[in-house]
Amino acid sequence: MTRLTNVVVAGGDATAAVARVEMLGPAGYAGHAVSNGLDVPAYVSERQPDIVLLEGGFDDVDAFEVVRRLKRDPGSRHIPIVMLNAAATPQAHREGLESGLDDMIAAGAADDIVLARLRPFVRLSTMYAECIDRVATAAEFRVEVALDAIHEVAPTRCRVLFVGTDSPAVASAAQALSQSEFDIIRETQPIAARDRLGTETFDAAVIAVDQNEDMARAYFLCGHIRNTINLFNLPVLIASANQSGLHDDTPYRQGASMALPLSGGGESLANALRFLVRRQRLRWNLHGPLTATLQKNSQDSLNGLYNEAFLRAHLSRILESGAKRQGIVSLVVFSLLNVAYLREQYGRRVATQLMQQVADRICAMVRVEDIAARLNPSTICAMFPDAEPGDAARACERITDGLQSTQFDIGDSKTRFVWAQSGIASAERGDTADSLIARARDMLAWT
Known part of the structure; x- marks a missing residue:
């Protein structure tokens, strides 16, 4: 029996939505295309897919309004929503975050990058389904676990390890992030960063790659994080001034959670971190009820x-x-x-x-x-x-x-x-x- 990830692909361009469904099929997704934006909330609530992928805008309603309606509905608010957006500007990212969007990918991204960005949300859906089922099983053993707070992510300051040289471009990115809600801890060497990760706690890591560097140092640190038991879930953002390494899914296969151009600016990096940290905190919201089912009776x-x-x-x-x-x-x-x-x-x-x-x-x-x-x-x-x-x-x-x-x-x-x-x-x-x-x-x- 093969596991098919159920995805609703919604977009005003019906041809593009169907093409996306066909692209996702060989990767293990069972897709359903919807082209009328006003129909999306009811369709999603009824079908309960693992992921909703918004392929551009709609003729009848703003795409961010569709996100807001899905996130307001108790029957669909747990379903991750990813948007492919032609603009993907800082302003669009801000509106996406405010609406409850889970991730935004620039339209035109390579198919393997889209698949890499969807993969963490498959796991998030698995965690949610397992949480609901396990809490129900626990109730049979007289173990009561509350689920009322699993959808809430309170805004708090984040502690971020920023790894990169002292070049002007890298230093500027670190400075811009430090002016947001992030406490930035700088390290210039991957070895020192690795050691620090072993003794301190962080909400995320940013690995900045300068124009004259290759990606080897970034991949070294990514590999260490993914192969260390108490670190492998840490969100890792690679920001590279050398965009030649960002055109396929290589950074994701090496362990990055997201890979973006360093030239995008501090606000773009900050918004990317906000998406990553929120996803991590949603995971932790599920972590509590899952572990709470292990009590004396179970x-x-x-x-x-x-x-x-x-x-x-x-x-x-x-x-x-x-x-x-x-x-x-x-x-x-x-x-x-x-x-x-x-x-x-x-x-x-x-x-x-x-x-x-x-x-x-x-x-x-x-x-x-x-x-x-x-x-x-x-x-x-x-x-x-x-x-x-x-x-x-x-x-x-x-x-x-x-x-x-x-x-x-x-x-x-x-x-x-x-x-x-x-x-x-x-x-x-x-x-x-x-x-x-x-x-x-x-x-x-x-x-």
């Missing part, structure tokens, strides 16, 4: 993960709701083969302590929208909503490598490695929680 008493009963109940709900919205779910089962030996050799307390550390390690390597649960004393299952088999396989490899390269403390100054087997299964039509878990267990193999 928790395994030995290692603090979700218990097996919660996993099975929630997986049943996900399979049912996923069938309705063409979703998909993948499971990875991790079996720790030497836990039984350690239990016999050192006792139950040591084995329990080891599994607690393994559980903590797995939780640090999965997303907040994923679930990790204990199936038995030496087996842990991770559930990945809306994850294709390839994505689940990559997550499995990353987690298994992390487990097998870690020396776990078993007390008395002793450490031990774990021997892991893993099995992966993705939902198929007609699957139940029991059949999907059983198939993942059947796939257990050495990694």
Whole structure:
């Protein structure tokens, strides 16, 4: 079963909207074109797509008014809205931010850039759907979680790490940002910036690339951020004076959240940061309710993960709701083969302590929208909503490598490695929680 991201493409030019739907299809999007702006709010509220993409303006209503109506409607305010705008000027960005728009892309951007900019909103939609479903499952276990504040983003000052040389163009951009609502912390060297990211907390990072620089230093820092567990969600804006590196999706594949010309000016960079920070805070709004579902009634008493009963109940709900919205779910089962030996050799307390550390390690390597649960004393299952088999396989490899390269403390100054087997299964039509878990267990193999 393939996951199709449902997108409504709306624009006054029906031909352009249909062409955009056709462009998105091979990338895994099921598109629906709408050309009458006044029809968009009702159409979106009924269809509940993952994303709304506004392809230019409308003849019958202002495009920003469409955004405002969608964001006022409780039935659609959670759906990310991205606009392709021919102007994409600072004034248009300001109006977009005020209307509730989630991102604005300059019309004419390359298709791979459009896809790269849409990708984070697919994840945001996944997080929202998982949050609603998980809170509903938690209620079955007498765990009540409030959802009343998940759409609100209060305006606050942002702490931004600005990395770039002292050249006039770069210094001017940093100065312009510091005059907005951002507290700018300057670093001129990527190594120093990397070290600072390890000891301080930031809302976003800006990496400025001067005319005489290549993008290698920016990509080095992006790679570090995306491969560091407590940093990989940090918004990263690359602002480059060398526009030759901005014509395709290379910066996004290297880890940038957004890539813009440095010559656009401080206001353009500030507006881009506002879009990025707001998206990050919407994620954090969902983070709270998602983590709040893990309480005594839903928790395994030995290692603090979700218990097996919660996993099975929630997986049943996900399979049912996923069938309705063409979703998909993948499971990875991790079996720790030497836990039984350690239990016999050192006792139950040591084995329990080891599994607690393994559980903590797995939780640090999965997303907040994923679930990790204990199936038995030496087996842990991770559930990945809306994850294709390839994505689940990559997550499995990353987690298994992390487990097998870690020396776990078993007390008395002793450490031990774990021997892991893993099995992966993705939902198929007609699957139940029991059949999907059983198939993942059947796939257990050495990694």
